[in-house]
Amino acid sequence: MHVKVCGIRREEDAVLAAELGADAIGLLVGRQHPSPDFISEQSAAGIARMLPSKTKAVLVTHVPDVDEIERLLRETEIATVQLHSEILPDAVQELKARLPKLTIIKSVHVVPDESIEYPKPYLNLVDGFVLDS
DSSP, X not given: OOOEEEOOOSHHXXXXXXXXXXXXXXXXXXXXXXXXXXXXXXXXXXXXHHSOTTSEEEEEEOOOOHHHHHHHHHHHTOOEEEEOSOOOHHXXXXXXXXXXXXXXXXXXXXXXXXXXXXXXXXXXTOSEEEEEO
């Protein structure tokens, strides 16, 4: 099991989470709806740079557009993305083709009768899933 602390907005919180053993820090970038957890690309890049090597930075985004996701990843220099949008499998495949070393995690909302079928088209496209309740 891996532990990711999401919604980190301050460097001191990222350091504390890393010191307490978090495997990854989720940085919410690419505002698509109001939330106090969103941070700028510059803030995400700064937090990612100061993490210890054992703690991975994860760019968490609701953005469905491949060009914009690629831009956010290049701006922040983060090598792992967690996709929370309703991004289509073809778009995920395109993202992987553009950035072959990128680790892609797909969010699956836990909904009765849908949670088993929804991720199937993504099985060979992503590196992992996160269940979001």
